[in-house]
Amino acid sequence: MKRSVATFTRIAAIATSITVVGTHSSAVSAERSSSPVARTEFATLTLLAETPTAHGLVRGALKIELEPGWKTYWLDPGPSGIPPQIDFSRTEGVGESAILAPLPERFGEDLARANGYKSDLSLPFLLTPGENETISGAIFANVFLGVCESICVPVQAELSATFDRAGDVQAAFSNLPTQVKPTDLTASIDGDALILGLRAGSDVADAFVLGPDGWYFGEAELSEYGEGTTTFRIPIDERPKDAETPVLTAVFDDGEKGLTAVFRPE
Secondary structure (H helix, E strand, C coil): CCCCHHHHHHHHCCCCCCCEECCCCCCCCCCEEEEEEECCCCCEEEEEECCCCCCCEEEEEEEECCCCCCCCECCCCCCCCCCCEEEECCCCEEEEECCCCCCCECCCHHCEEEEEEEECCEEEEEEEECCCCCCCEEEEEEEEEEEEECCEEEEEEEEEEECCCHHHHHHHHCCCCCEECCHHEEEEEEHHHHHEEEEECCCCCCCEEEEECCCEEEECCCEECCEEEEEEEEEEECCCCCCCCCCCCEEECCCCCEEEEEECCC
């Protein structure tokens, strides 16, 4: 399914968006002051951070507690979802940021098909200081994500956190998929599909692929299961014209917390 189909869904949902600052649940204008927690009738968001490492790297997590019946989305939400966004530009000293995510699941049918989560989760993140910079004060984040029940509602919150939640942050990182060895993965482009194989006899039932902007992948199809190898054919829904093959991230559903690999297809 082409991602252009989802554009109208997302625009319609954004028209009913709710902005949350601190612990207020009514629509308000964004302000500079914020707190670690934002509560809405759909979800509660909490920003967590731990003390910077000796090299200045900061680990943290966005904890998302969903109300019963509500869902939210993976980094590539599929054709009908809203991807989570966390903007750290207000945090002094940050040079780069990376958002990570636990193993998602698929839900919905037809135009509502999506990748995401139907229960509470945490999105870990890594903050790297800029050149000759130090991340020493509070962490500020402008969060935008979609939550859905029978309708989808984008939620925006301004949050802040100090370095006092190391245990919760470690738990979030511990729940990330396990890295697989590069030698256990095969990947190639065949026309409009990615052929992705996982060796070592891993019992995997599904595969999700995340690419850079402009690259979108459909639902994996199990094309071969042999002794020691599982192969998926994954449609390339969209890609930039004449673009070189990029570095991609795969996440495999192994029935536990998942397996993951970063790779460039042949």
